Amino acid sequence: MGRVSGKVAFITGAARGQGRSHAVRLAEEGADIIAVDLCDDVPEMAYPGGTREELDETVRLVERTGRTIVAQQADVRDFTQLQRAVDAGVAELGRLDVVVANAGVLTAIGPFDQMSEAAFTDLVDINLTGVWRTVKAAMPHLRAGGPGGSIILTSSSAGIRASRSTAHYVASKFGVVGLMRAMALELGPEMIRVNSVNPAQVDTPMIQNDFMYRRACPGVDSPGREELAAASLTRMAMPIPWVDSVEISHAVVFLASDESRYVTGLAMTVDGGISIA
Incomplete structure (x- = not known):
């Protein structure tokens, strides 16, 4: 216990699934949480999006650990919403040490040349560009709380190994790995570490x-x-x-903690070996 005591973590996609699990595990290890979620559906998704009630449940579970959480609805496609959310969280909690850019979706799948433009661009705007927006919004506070810090991006085994009928998802998750490595190079001199977690399919509503x-x-x-x-x-x-959300959260806790203080630029697979099978 206490592996991230005194730290504050900003987590997107926190209403359920991996995001909720990350929030709870980090809180169990001593972190306070800034949590956001869209709490709405995304067009061309085959499953419903998270809800405000689910985000409220994340709040309840974090508070049950004894830690503090500031939770708001925010869309990772809107930089202003993200900026306001993280600004409000830091104003209440005092600092920012960890960013977990977790929000992601899977829109309609099929051959790449039969996908609608909306299915492709909406997914990339959330899964890849939304990650960039999340980190960009957090950077002033992360730097102010330095030296150092940890940024953790959610990629996928699909960011290592391609699959059919999911070209938009594969492109976004490969892009997350590339973005992570570029950020790691840029932020290394400031001792800000940037890594990704690359799960196999996770036991969440996405599958x-x-x-x-x-x-x-x-x-x-x-x-x-x-x-x-x-x-x-x-x-x-x-x-x-498949893997359970908490197994990914264990990796997130490690990457958020000082145990990984010299780990940067790593795409950490938690995938049961699917990327090598």
């Missing part, structure tokens, strides 16, 4: 929905979680169908 069940299990009547698990096992090096 646990009817569209993904049908896509993974063609020809199966009414496929569900069990059928997706069976199909997913064939893609992994380890005998697991």
Whole structure:
């Protein structure tokens, strides 16, 4: 316990899934949290977006650890909203030490030349450009709290190994890795570390929905979680169908803590070996 005591972390996409898990684990290790989420649907997504009620539940879970959280609705496609959210959080909590640019979506999938322009550009605007906006909004406060700091970007195994019918997602997640490495070079002289976490598919609503069940299990009547698990096992090096959010959070805590003070430019896979299978 206490691996990030005294630190403040800014987390996007915090209403549920990985973002909520990161907020809770960092709080359990002593950090206070600035949390944002869109709390709305995104067009051409096959699953519903997070809600204000889910963000409120993240607040409840963080406060249960004894830490403080400042939570607001904000869209990573809007720099002004992000800037206001992080400014308000730092005004209340006093500093900023860690940025977790986690918000991401998966819009309609299919052959790249049959995707709508909206499905492609909206996804890239959230998954890649939204990461850049998040870090840009946080930088004045991160520098003010220095020396040092940690920036953690959520990429994917799809940022290491391409897959069919997800060109927009693959492009965004490869882009996150490139952005991470460029930022790491620029910020290294300031002892600000920049790394990414690269999960396999994570047990969140992004994969646990009817569209993904049908896509993974063609020809199966009414496929569900069990059928997706069976199909997913064939893609992994380890005998697991997916990874849990908390497993990614353990990596985030390590990268946020002083235990990784000389780790920068790393794309850390937490993927059951899917990127090498």
